Amino acid sequence: MALHPITGSASSPGSGIFPTLVFVQGNEQRTLNLDHTPFTVGRKVDKDLVIADPRVSRDHALIAAENGEFFVIDQGSKHGTFVNGERIQRKNLERNDRVEFGVRDVSYVIFHPHHATSNTAREFLSQISGIHISTETTDLEKLTLFLEAARKLNTTGVLDEILVTLLEATLKLTRAERGYVFMKGEDGNLRLAAGRNSKGEPLLDDKTMSHSILEDALKSNSEFVLTDTSRSLDLAGRHSIVAYDLRTVICIPLRKPQVQATRGEGAPAPAQNSGEVMGALYVDSRFASRDISSVSNDILRAIATEAASLIENARLVQAEEAARRYQQELSIAASIQQGLMAVAIPDVPFAHVKGRNLSCKEIGGDFFDAVITEHGLAVVLADVSGKGVSAALLANTLQGMIYSQLAAGMPLTEIVTAANRFFTHKHIGEKYATMIIARIQRDGELEYVNCGHVPPLLVCNREVIRPRHGNLPVGLLPDATYESDHYNLHPGDRLILVTDGVTEAENARGDFFEDHRLEAVAAKGASMEGIFAAVADFCGGNPLNDDCTVVELAYTG
Numbered sequence: 001m002a003l004h005p006i007t008g009s010a011s012s013p014g015s016g017i018f019p020t021l022v023f024v025q026g027n028e029q030r031t032l033n034l035d036h037t038p039f040t041v042g043r044k045v046d047k048d049l050v051i052a053d054p055r056v057s058r059d060h061a062l063i064a065a066e067n068g069e070f071f072v073i074d075q076g077s078k079h080g081t082f083v084n085g086e087r088i089q090r091k092n093l094e095r096n097d098r099v100e101f102g103v104r105d106v107s108y109v110i111f112h113p114h115h116a117t118s119n120t121a122r123e124f125l126s127q128i129s130g131i132h133i134s135t136e137t138t139d140l141e142k143l144t145l146f147l148e149a150a151r152k153l154n155t156t157g158v159l160d161e162i163l164v165t166l167l168e169a170t171l172k173l174t175r176a177e178r179g180y181v182f183m184k185g186e187d188g189n190l191r192l193a194a195g196r197n198s199k200g201e202p203l204l205d206d207k208t209m210s211h212s213i214l215e216d217a218l219k220s221n222s223e224f225v226l227t228d229t230s231r232s233l234d235l236a237g238r239h240s241i242v243a244y245d246l247r248t249v250i251c252i253p254l255r256k257p258q259v260q261a262t263r264g265e266g267a268p269a270p271a272q273n274s275g276e277v278m279g280a281l282y283v284d285s286r287f288a289s290r291d292i293s294s295v296s297n298d299i300l301r302a303i304a305t306e307a308a309s310l311i312e313n314a315r316l317v318q319a320e321e322a323a324r325r326y327q328q329e330l331s332i333a334a335s336i337q338q339g340l341m342a343v344a345i346p347d348v349p350f351a352h353v354k355g356r357n358l359s360c361k362e363i364g365g366d367f368f369d370a371v372i373t374e375h376g377l378a379v380v381l382a383d384v385s386g387k388g389v390s391a392a393l394l395a396n397t398l399q400g401m402i403y404s405q406l407a408a409g410m411p412l413t414e415i416v417t418a419a420n421r422f423f424t425h426k427h428i429g430e431k432y433a434t435m436i437i438a439r440i441q442r443d444g445e446l447e448y449v450n451c452g453h454v455p456p457l458l459v460c461n462r463e464v465i466r467p468r469h470g471n472l473p474v475g476l477l478p479d480a481t482y483e484s485d486h487y488n489l490h491p492g493d494r495l496i497l498v499t500d501g502v503t504e505a506e507n508a509r510g511d512f513f514e515d516h517r518l519e520a521v522a523a524k525g526a527s528m529e530g531i532f533a534a535v536a537d538f539c540g541g542n543p544l545n546d547d548c549t550v551v552e553l554a555y556t557g
Helices: 117-129 139-153 159-174 211-220 239-243 294-341 388-407 412-425 514-523 528-539
Strands: 020-025 028-033 039-042 061-066 069-074 081-083 086-088 090-092 098-101 107-112 178-184 190-197 224-226 248-255 277-285 351-358 366-373 376-384 433-440 445-451 457-460 463-465 485-488 494-498 548-555
Touching: 069 081, 159 178, 159 190, 159 277, 159 294, 190 277, 211 224, 211 239, 211 248, 211 277, 248 294, 277 294, 351 366, 351 376, 351 528, 366 388, 366 548, 376 388, 376 494, 376 548, 388 412, 388 433, 412 433, 412 445, 433 494, 433 548, 457 514, 463 514, 494 528, 514 528, 528 548
Parallel strands: none
Antiparallel strands: 020 028, 020 107, 039 061, 061 069, 069 090, 081 086, 081 098, 098 107, 178 190, 178 277, 224 248, 248 277, 351 548, 366 376, 376 433, 433 445, 445 485, 457 463, 457 494, 494 548
16 A cells, blocks of 8 residues: 555555645636645746746745645745635635635635545445454444444545445345445436445346335335245235345335434424435345344344435535535636626717626626727617526627627617527527617717617706617517617717616515606716615615616717
8 A cells, every 4th residue: 555645644556536726717727636745836937836927926835734634825925825815824725715826816726625435435345344244243243333334434425435335334234135225316206326236346227126115115114124035925016026036125214314303301202214215225135134133123224324314414515515616616607707798988078988787696697888989889788588697698698799790880770680680599598688779979869779678768957758669679589670769969968778677676665666766866867876876775775686787878069
């Protein structure tokens, strides 16, 4: 056996079981093995991780192992080392910690410690293999052996390893020929999660086992223990037992652990078979087993209880890790979207543009943009149906499409026609978008196309006009036609565009902000900031249930 190069623990040569760093920089990421210590980070080319950024010091930080734990150590860097946003000098690293070196929100690493599961499981199984389970082995010794296995495996976090290890341990204890673990999926159907024979070989086919016993055990939420089927008087319907000459069949439901409240004196104990069934442990043999005593029945029940607890813990760990990974990916997607959605407001002598977006989630389906061309200053505000990742993905695509066509000077009606063609000809589900595109020229002539969007507000001398001209949203009908409308603006006139997240903002009583409040605020001369302030005051701390975007175009002449 070779010593692990970092932890000093035993590991098989070439096993490749090392902690890893996931290095994220912009849209790229790569995985680095921590296969030696210390692991160096800095701007110098001889570092293990080279980050070519002036804010990263030449000798920035180390990642070192001490007593099986990993630490990040700042080496007196100018701009600091951060773990989960907190500046540190030395910090113990835990799973999924985010470490940044000098430069924030541009590049970082995610720490992933290695799983000790495989080694722990194999070491334990090798210990069990060296113990002869004879007829003289007492029930108490068997129970002690299993509980020791459970305690060791409880430190692991990989569901498949837990299933396999517990299955092989159970086969040793029951001296059965083969065993299976079945788990219920989200749809309630059983699936084969693990299978092993007494030689430790994987079993992928469960056709020759007794599925009727399995179904009855799950339906009744009770253990089935048949130690000699040749003595059983009633095997009606047990075709597999007869066909494959199965003599010993044991099936134990796996129940979700129950959190028991403190019982008062005299209160009844919880039912022995209480708890939602999450799966089953099944073993069988073609030879008869010795009679299983009531104590051995308790051992089998303890195996099932301990297995269910371990499986549920592993599931929770997997769910938590998946949630954290999703949150990290969502954070990356949000930063990318913010970069793509960043609007460079053109500086033109005849108009001023302001815009702001508040997302109810990390990423959303609202966007606005402003483009100056020889045809004038154009602004666009769009709202893709739905929320979250799918809406954000389509919003990014739509924004790029509209921006490129505005920059090319395409007619507004042709731009929205092309967007409608894109939505209706691609297989993207029931997705559509409302949008409004307006273009103003130096002489004040305003042309706009409203595609199912909230009607714009024209504020002229504190009089609010709501043009009702409109078209269908893009993405509803492939043969929809679109028309534009025109207005002549005078110096001081303003065009205000909002998404329905503004008019449908709710207060604690469930009232909407609605159009009449928006018009009243605009009539008082409120700017974009004033509208957001009015919405916030109306909601009174009630969270937004949709993205809110406001764009203000002021014509100065």
